[in-house]
Structure formats: structure tokens, C-alpha cells
Amino acid sequence: MNLKELTHREVRMCEGHRLCAGCAEPIIARQVLMATDKPVVVANATGCFEVSTSIYPFSSWEVPWIHTAFENAPATMSGVEAAYNALRRQGKLDQEIKFLAFGGDGATYDIGFQSLSGAIERGHDFLYVCFNNEAYMNTGIQRSGATQKGASTTTCPAGSCIPGKREFPKDMTKIIIAHDLPYAAQASPHNWKDLVGKSRKGFDIPGPAFINVISPCPRGWRHDGSQTIALSRLAVETCIWPLYEFEAGTWTLTGESLRIAEGSKEKKPVADWLNSQGRFKHLMKGKFTSVADEIQQNVDQKWDQLIKLCEM
Amino acid sequence: MSKPLAVNGDTAIAMAWRQINPDVVAAYPITPQTIIVESFSDFVHDGIVDTEYVCAESEHSALSICIGASAAGARVATATASAGLAFMWEVLYIASSMRTPIVMAIANRTLSGPINIHCDHSDAMGARDSGWVQIFGENVQEAYDNTLIAFRVAEHMKVRLPTITCIDGFIITHALERFEPLDDDEVKKFVGPYQAIRPLLDLKNPTTYGPIALPDYYYEIKYQLAVAMENVFEVTRDIMAEYAKLSGRQYDLVEGYRTEDAEYVVVAMGSTSGTLRYVVDQMREQGHKVGTVKIRLFRPFPSDDIAAMLKGKKAVAVMDRAMSPGTGGALYSDIVQSLYSMEGAPKVTNYIYGLGGRDVMPEQLEGVFEEIMAGKGDRINYMGVRK
Numbered sequence: 001m002n003l004k005e006l007t008h009r010e011v012r013m014c015e016g017h018r019l020c021a022g023c024a025e026p027i028i029a030r031q032v033l034m035a036t037d038k039p040v041v042v043a044n045a046t047g048c049f050e051v052s053t054s055i056y057p058f059s060s061w062e063v064p065w066i067h068t069a070f071e072n073a074p075a076t077m078s079g080v081e082a083a084y085n086a087l088r089r090q091g092k093l094d095q096e097i098k099f100l101a102f103g104g105d106g107a108t109y110d111i112g113f114q115s116l117s118g119a120i121e122r123g124h125d126f127l128y129v130c131f132n133n134e135a136y137m138n139t140g141i142q143r144s145g146a147t148q149k150g151a152s153t154t155t156c157p158a159g160s161c162i163p164g165k166r167e168f169p170k171d172m173t174k175i176i177i178a179h180d181l182p183y184a185a186q187a188s189p190h191n192w193k194d195l196v197g198k199s200r201k202g203f204d205i206p207g208p209a210f211i212n213v214i215s216p217c218p219r220g221w222r223h224d225g226s227q228t229i230a231l232s233r234l235a236v237e238t239c240i241w242p243l244y245e246f247e248a249g250t251w252t253l254t255g256e257s258l259r260i261a262e263g264s265k266e267k268k269p270v271a272d273w274l275n276s277q278g279r280f281k282h283l284m285k286g287k288f289t290s291v292a293d294e295i296q297q298n299v300d301q302k303w304d305q306l307i308k309l310c311e312m
Numbered sequence: 313m314s315k316p317l318a319v320n321g322d323t324a325i326a327m328a329w330r331q332i333n334p335d336v337v338a339a340y341p342i343t344p345q346t347i348i349v350e351s352f353s354d355f356v357h358d359g360i361v362d363t364e365y366v367c368a369e370s371e372h373s374a375l376s377i378c379i380g381a382s383a384a385g386a387r388v389a390t391a392t393a394s395a396g397l398a399f400m401w402e403v404l405y406i407a408s409s410m411r412t413p414i415v416m417a418i419a420n421r422t423l424s425g426p427i428n429i430h431c432d433h434s435d436a437m438g439a440r441d442s443g444w445v446q447i448f449g450e451n452v453q454e455a456y457d458n459t460l461i462a463f464r465v466a467e468h469m470k471v472r473l474p475t476i477t478c479i480d481g482f483i484i485t486h487a488l489e490r491f492e493p494l495d496d497d498e499v500k501k502f503v504g505p506y507q508a509i510r511p512l513l514d515l516k517n518p519t520t521y522g523p524i525a526l527p528d529y530y531y532e533i534k535y536q537l538a539v540a541m542e543n544v545f546e547v548t549r550d551i552m553a554e555y556a557k558l559s560g561r562q563y564d565l566v567e568g569y570r571t572e573d574a575e576y577v578v579v580a581m582g583s584t585s586g587t588l589r590y591v592v593d594q595m596r597e598q599g600h601k602v603g604t605v606k607i608r609l610f611r612p613f614p615s616d617d618i619a620a621m622l623k624g625k626k627a628v629a630v631m632d633r634a635m636s637p638g639t640g641g642a643l644y645s646d647i648v649q650s651l652y653s654m655e656g657a658p659k660v661t662n663y664i665y666g667l668g669g670r671d672v673m674p675e676q677l678e679g680v681f682e683e684i685m686a687g688k689g690d691r692i693n694y695m696g697v698r699k
Contacts, residue, residue: 054522066520068379076376079338079376082366083380089364
């Protein structure tokens with residue numbers, strides 16, 4: 001797999017959508033959609049990605065695509081896959097189809113968590129990709145279960161008493177892995193080879209697969225739109241967002257995270273991450289700097305745990 | 313025609329599903345609907361049907377699965393009740409807007425709180441404006457017959473709307489009654505093969521399902537729903553006529569009993585209609601000119617049929633087994649608006665009754681007739697409540 005080869009793949013989600021300049025979501029989506037030669041049917045949770053690619057009577061979708069509501073993309077996909085199985089069994093369909101669901105962190109970590117958990121437990125054969133931009137961006141940057149501690153959002157603003165979000169994010173990838181599903185991974189759009197490779201596995205391995213992808217949001221994170229890929233790289237380099245996969249019960253670090261664990265790449269301080277975005281600005285000086293220290297401690301602790309899980 | 317059986321309403325619905333053999337069924341168990349999904353699970357696990365049966369983790373997901381499956385090109389059925397239907401509420405509107413002809417059985421049960429598992433129509437009333445066709449059945453036979461008819465109505469090319477068939481929780485869902493199923497072949501022929509329109513799984517014609525429609529298009533999409541609902545009247549009548557030839561049972565959207573020369577009429581839906589016919593017979597013996605009307609099709613509401621049936625009556629009582637606190641019952645509003653433009657329209661009063669499974673006794677219904685015959689009764693009355 002090389003870049004040249006990927007650029008010749010059929011366009012499944014076309015240009016002209018209304019996502020913001022610098023949004024990571026279409027970059028991630030296009031990488032995921034390049035990862036299989038088989039026909040793909042897409043289900044989408046409500047969110048930025050859904051509203052921006054399907055404004056009636058226009059559509060960015062060159063492949064079959066369905067959206068029903070916010071919290072039920074995995075259930076909707078379950079139904080499509082169930083119909084596919086029924087019609088295949090009756091000989092009414094003969095082509096192999098891959099099923100892909102997209103949701104933001106709101107749809108994945110919070111309101112749609114039950115639907116996702118149920119679909120994975122039932123073993124539907126589909127790949128679920130989470131665009132994790134760490135807040136409800138579509139409704140105007142409100143906190144989610146994925147929002148980092150200390151981040152300022154419109155429902156947990158950096159106030160004079162409370163410095164942004166009080167809690168650490170839930171570790172959704174680990175929660176999904178606790179379902180003992182065939183395949184799960186964390187990925188980042190800066191490392192296209194890693195993301196496309198993981199997506200290919202997610203499509204090819206029978207049964208449910210889950211990939212959680214960090215998705216910088218210039219509006220919500222308060223960074224320049226030109227820095228999206230640089231920031232997604234920095235998330236990995238600071239171990240805020242380690243790249244790893246869980247396949248057949250085995251945890252494996254990948255990409256830059258593997259090199260950091262092996263000692264061939266520097267682990268950057270979390271302060272670099274916090275400094276790069278306006279949403280953490282209030283943690284860098286004054287009375288709330290201790291929160292920045294807490295985040296560093298938390299990242300270190302989780303990184304050490306992950307290294308142990310990966311038996312490094 | 314198969315030989316008569318004694319089964320409960322839930323089992324009769326599961327039997328109809330077995331004969332129809334839907335491509336996909338997705339459901340979540342809730343009392344008093346559970347027997348439907350349990351019986352159907354037996355058919356699936358014994359290989360009697362080849363349905364893809366998805367045990368969802370909630371009703372919200374169950375209906376979402378149904379929408380996905382229907383959009384994909386499958387014939388789909390589901391069942392729920394009470395809180396389950398309430399939990400589906402958001403997705404009900406999406407199913408109708410997406411024109412997915414899902415058929416759903418409702419075992420009518422009240423809504424919490426207080427929590428209560430028994431019959432009233434609060435659940436169905438919550439789905440009233442969701443764009444689903446709603447058909448009410450009175451007994452086990454109708455639970456079965458309405459199910460077969462519902463698939464034809466929902467899937468009709470002039471309709472393509474999801475359709476609910478209601479039966480009263482416990483009273484019909486769990487009570488054994490004599491009923492006559494059709495032969496499997498007859499059902500297969502009557503319901504016919506499923507025809508999908510632009511299915512999602514048609515890879516040659518990739519379709520975007522469920523796009524965002526802003527103020528420039530949303531309204532037209534909803535108008536199309538209203539037009540499709542208008543078509544339901546004629547389509548349902550035709551299908552019922554066809555069904556009568558097959559089964560010998562002739563149904564109508566609205567059915568009157570001894571109404572022709574009646575001066576006083578009580579209107580109801582569901583199992584209470586049977587009790588009302590008994591009461592009418594008793595009172596006729598005493599020389600009272602009374603009759604009763606059963607509403608079978610609740611959405612769309614057959615206002616013209618009702619107006620024709622109630623024209624010239626002295627007084628009408630509308631029995632609502634649900635209420636909108638502060639204004640009475642939904643059926644009452646529908647009946648009043650059906651009669652409003654009629655010259656010399658009968659006086660119409662409303663009786664809320666049977667909430668949370670409160671027993672409905674013939675003497676009480678006789679009392680309703682006596683009140684309207686005496687010109688008594690408030691605009692909204694609460695039958696049998698301890699005040």
C-alpha cells in the first residue's frame with residue numbers, strides 16, 4: 001500500500017461538503033473509505049459529519065449512506081446488516097458488502113454508547129469509526145465524556161472558580177475492548193498508513209471492529225486550521241493519544257507510539273499539547289497550572305499501563 | 313381455512329408473522345408483548361421461519377434496526393408496548409418520514425408513573441402524530457386479521473408508511489379465545505412478495521437515506537406524508553374487501569352496531585367495543601334506542617365515515633382509554649372535529665375510563681348510556697374513578 005496507489009481508489013465521499021476548513025473528519029473518512037476494495041454501505045450518527053455531507057437535495061455520498069438519529073448508528077447498521085444476511089440467504093443478493101458506521105465522540109462515548117455496545121455484543125459484521133474531537137462540536141463545543149480534563153468548553157468554561165472540565169475523559173477504546181471483540185484500535189489521521197491499515201483489518205476481520213480516531217477541531221480546540229495534521233501527530237507524540245490495536249486478545253502498540261515505547265523516539269511533554277490549543281490556555285499560567293501537572297501524571301500513568309498491556 | 317384454535321392475542325400475532333416469514337424482526341421484550349417475541353423466537357430457533365431475528369438491547373435500538381433493515385430492502389416486523397413505544401418515540405417519526413413500511417404490534421399498556429403493566433391506550437396515543445398508520449383490534453381474531461391487513465396497507469405503493477396494530481394488553485394479549493387462522497398458502501398469496509423501493513443495498517443506484525432537510529425542503533417531505541395518509545382510507549377499504557373474500561370476515565374503517573335507528577351512541581376502540589355490543593343488546597331489550605361505534609382505523613382518522621354514522625343522533629359519548637390531562641381524550645377531540653361542521657350535530661361528551669387496567673363493567677357502560685339519554689354528564693367525565 002502506497003500513497004500513489006491510494007489516490008487511484010474510487011471516490012466514495014466527494015468534495016463540496018460543508019465541513020470547516022481544517023476539520024479532520026473528512027480526512028479520516030476518506031482514509032477509512034480507501035481501505036477496502038469491496039463495496040461499502042455507510043451509516044452515520046447525527047453530528048457535524050452527517051449534517052455537512054447530506055444537506056438535501058445534495059449529498060457527498062457516492063456509496064449507499066443512511067442516517068437516522070444521534071444515538072443509534074450502530075443499531076441502524078445492525079438492521080442493514082441483518083437485512084443483508086437475510087437477503088443473501090434467500091439468494092437475492094450475491095455481492096459481498098462491507099458495513100461502516102461513523103459517529104463523533106458524543107454519539108460514541110455518551111448518547112449512543114448503549115447502541116454501540118449492543119451491536120458489538122450481538123456480533124454484527126461492521127466497522128465503527130469514532131471521530132473523537134473531544135466535545136459536542138456540532139451543537140457548539142459542549143463537554144462530552146471524551147473531553148480532556150481542564151479543557152474549556154461552552155458547558156464547562158474556564159471560569160474564575162472552576163478551570164474547565166473537572167473530570168478526565170473515559171477511556172472508550174478500553175471499554176470497547178472489554179467487549180472482547182475481534183478488533184479494536186486507536187488511530188490518528190497524520191499517520192495515514194497506520195489508519196488505513198487498521199481500517200483494512202477492521203473491514204476484513206469478521207465481526208464487529210472499532211477504531212477510535214483523534215480528530216482535531218479548529219473551532220473547538222482553538223487552533224489554526226492549518227495545524228490539524230500537526231496536532232494529530234502531537235497527540236501521539238505526547239502520549240495523549242497512543243496508537244495501538246487489540247486483535248484476537250493481543251494488545252500491540254503501533255506507529256510513533258511503538259517507537260516511543262522502544263526508546264527510538266522522544267516522548268514529548270504534555271505541556272506542548274496544552275500550549276498548542278486555546279482550550280487549555282488558562283492552565284498554562286496563574287492559579288490553575290496544577291491541573292496541567294495532573295494531566296501529565298494521568299497521561300504517564302495510562303501510558304505505563306498500556307505498555308504493560310502490550311507486554312513491552 | 314385452517315381449523316379453529318384457542319390461543320391468546322400475542323400468539324395469534326406471532327402465528328401471523330410465522331406465515332408471513334418477514335426478512336427481519338428486531339424487538340425488545342416488554343410486558344404484555346413478550347409472548348409475541350417469545351413465540352416467534354421458537355419459530356426462528358426451530359427453523360420454521362428463516363427470518364433474521366435481532367434481539368435488540370432496547371426498544372430505541374429495536375426500531376432503529378427495523379428502519380435500517382427496511383431501508384436496506386427487507387420486509388420488517390416488530391412489537392412493543394407502553395414504555396417501549398415511548399422509548400421509540402424519537403425514531404417513530406424517522407421511520408414514517410423515511411417511508412419504511414415496518415409493521416409493529418402494540419400490546420396496549422399504560423405509561424409510568426406510577427409503574428403499571430395493565431391496559432390503557434396511553435402508549436398508542438403518544439404515537440398518534442408520528443405518521444404511522446394505526447389500526448385497533450378488538451379480539452384475538454382481529455389481532456391476527458389486522459396483522460395480515462397491516463402488511464398490505466403499509467407496503468402499498470400509494471401508502472409506504474409504517475403501520476401499528478393495537479390490541480389491549482392482557483385483555484386480548486393474554487386471554488385465550490377461539491380464532492380461525494388462514495392456511496399458510498392463503499396468507500403467502502394474500503400478503504405477496506415484498507417489493508423494495510430504492511433499497512440501500514442496491515449498489516448500482518447508491519441512495520442517501522436520512523439527509524438533513526432544512527426549511528426549504530422539510531415541509532414538502534411532511535406534506536407527502538399527509539398525502540400518503542389520505543391514500544390509506546381507500547387502500548385499506550380495498551384490502552379489507554379482498555380479505556373478506558378470503559376469510560369471510562368483512563371489516564371496515566369504522567364499524568357501527570345497531571346504529572341505524574339509534575338515538576344514543578357510545579364510541580370506543582379496542583376490547584371495550586365487545587362489551588359495548590353486549591350492553592347495547594341488553595338496553596335494546598329494555599326498549600332503548602342505543603347503538604355503538606367501533607373505531608378500527610385511528611390514524612388516519614376516518615372523519616367522514618364517522619360523521620355519516622353519527623348524523624342525526626341525539627347524543628354521543630366518546631370513551632377514551634387515555635387522557636391528555638387538562639383537556640380529556642384524543643379520540644374525543646377527533647370525534648368532535650369530525651362532527652363540528654354538521655348541521656344539528658349531536659351533543660358529544662367524553663368519558664375517560666379504564667386507566668391502568670381498571671376493569672370496565674357492563675353496568676358502568678350502561679350508566680354512560682343513561683347519562684347521555686338523560687342529557688346529563690359533564691363535557692369530560694371520569695368513569696369509575698374514586699374522587
